[in-house]
Amino acid sequence: MVEAHETHVIVGAGLAGAKAAETLRAEGFTGRVILVGEEREAPYERPGLSKGFLTGAASRDDLFVHDSHWYTEHDIELRIGDPATRLDRQSRTLQLADGTVLTYDKLLIATGSAPRTLDVPGIDLGGVHYLRKLPDAERLRASLQTLGRENGRLLLVGAGWIGLEVAAAARGYGAEVTVVEPQPTPLHGVLGPELGEFFARLHEDRGVHFHFGAGVTEIEGEDGMVLAAHTDDGDEHPAHAVLIGIGAAPQTALAEAAGLALAPREEGGGIAVDSALRSSDPDVFAAGDVAAAEHPLFGRRLRVEHWANALNGGPAAARSMLGQPVVYDRVPYFFSDQYDLGLEYSGYAAPGSYDHVVVRGDAGKREFIAFWQDPAGRVLAGMNVNVWDVAGGIQQLVRSGRPIDPDRLADPAIPLGEL
CATH class of the missing domain: 3.50.50.60 (FAD/NAD(P)-binding domain)
Incomplete structure (x- = not known):
């Protein structure tokens, strides 16, 4: 039963927002939870839009984070098709497109990103x-x-x-x-x-x-x-x-108009947040594509536009909203499916940050792991292609920060755990 002593509002009804709302309830929050979404659909996962749903392997219903009854059963007020238009941090209010004004105690911005547009003649043609x-x-x-x-x-x-x-x-x-x-x-x-x-x-x-x-x-x-x-x-x-x-650009208009600090372009843009996903306003948090978070492992701010960041960042932000100690230091992860090839990528190796690429396995047979190493031999990232159950080991190598002999890294006979 909802006890309206506090109200936590989530702006952005995607995967990050839905998982944040779920976590607030799972962690025992009994106040109001309001999930505001621009789209007219309940929260869904986007990877299938270019993968299973697009190919016909997955149905429309497979995309949704929760079934239609879940939000009511968990006392989450779902306001879809009604985007937020103005955030007033001084009065701690959020105005929606229909004129509704919501008062919040804590606010999470999970507005995601939008496709970058191409400005050429003919862009408005059908097709x-x-x-x-x-x-x-x-x-x-x-x-x-x-x-x-x-x-x-x-x-x-x-x-x-x-x-x-x-x-x-x-x-x-x-x-x-x-x-x-x-x-x-x-x-x-x-x-x-x-x-x-x-x-x-x-x-x-x-x-x-x-x-x-x-x-x-x-x-x-x-x-x-x-x-x-x-x-x-x-x-x-x-x-x-x-x-x-x-490419895509973070949807920061609401945050920018409200005077929240934004990350510079070289850090991916987005809303600047600390490792607890707090913005420059201690009552406002950000997660998912729109958040540029201080990452303790990489020693810099990162903005990550991938499914796993929304999946894990939403819950981390929810716990931070509840005052729990949070250090969001997940190793960035994403996956892709193309034809009969599947891959997972873990880590972060920006252009110019790595010295060489080491391949373990047979790239010709499209079954291998690639590792990006810096000049000191540390593994910055790894990508397993049609090789499975190794993402955890790759992430341990990235997290360790230890120099690794490239010859040992390339040797399939040496288990990743021994490195």
């Missing part, structure tokens, strides 16, 4: 897609199914994780796929050229065409629909649909 929300995925899946039936062409702008996962889904439906990417390899800024080349070959073997070193300057249309895309090197690519996948 141009972004992928962030469930309705986006529904429209894109229908488009891919049509392209597959009609031998149509999909053009992807950006060879990041979203672009590659959508490329794999599109090839599964039988669509022709071209990827335009300014960098010399896919995932160049995330994995570097060594592993970027691996992913180029993976997709080329499945019939994907890459156009590296170029950017899209115009999307040409006919009768309001996509016809082709033009690049800055003078090439033209016929296309019946276009997906823009050029």
